Amino acid sequence: MTNTPFDLDRFDQAILRVLAAEGRISATELARRIGLSKSPTQARMKRLEEAGVITAYRAQLDPIKMGQAHVAFVEVRLSDTREAALQAFNKAVLAIPEVEQCHMMASRFDYLLKVRTGDIQDYRRVLGERISALPHVASTSTHVAMEAVKEAGV
Template sequence: MSPKLDPIDRRILDELVADARLPIAELARRVGLSKTPVAARIRQMEEIGLITGYRAMISPIKLGLTHVTYVELRLSDTREAALKAFNTAVRAIPEVEECYMIAGGFDYLVKIRARDMADYRRIMAEELSALPHVHSSSSYVAMEAVVEHSVLPIE
């Protein structure tokens, strides 16, 4: 169930998404309220789980992680125990940026961020192929990021 957000809640979220380090006093000035009700609204959005945390956004490019590959993985076993074993193991691979269970012609779609093709090849051979119940894979190398949103539209 989606929480009911009024226009001020949406403005607060927009401002926090743009700069999560914005002082409450400045945030309050921008949304036209005093500090106390703004802080209460933020606390309420945190309590209901709408705001799940605050973090620094780090550029993978500046870290030299310029190689992005999407990997389709097919499992040999898709019973619950096998899925749980796979899920636990894939979470332990630091180069896995995203992993989704898919309804379709394969079981998981994994986004890998690596330094280069040689680094990806190592990750594929030593990490992904060794995951529990992996039967086969197909890799798709990204040539360019055309749209990359890390922010959801607030409507």
């Protein structure tokens, strides 16, 4: 699998839009919606999977119903940004389940984390005990989300 863009025609794009919204749709219904028969639709899906355009099928969970309503975005500055330090941070942050996303940034800070917890007290514990203890963390700055206007999707 390469990281080069994959040439998507209008049928491929339609398949991806429908699957992103309804991953459990049957191949027959998907074919009907995009205007192809079932066999070509399945062949296109297989090609998109093999090319790495479709990477997984998964359930989309409601974090609020799971008791994970608190969302914070954390700017992280490292004390060392040499490759070994970056790799140490990258490896360690993967072990923190409350960190939903981690992005290396080209900014005044080095990483932006999306952290989901039950409430502000849980967040404070995760920040103090886990995030601040990550390798090479020099400082953090937290931004608390009040409402998610748009999340996920293509």
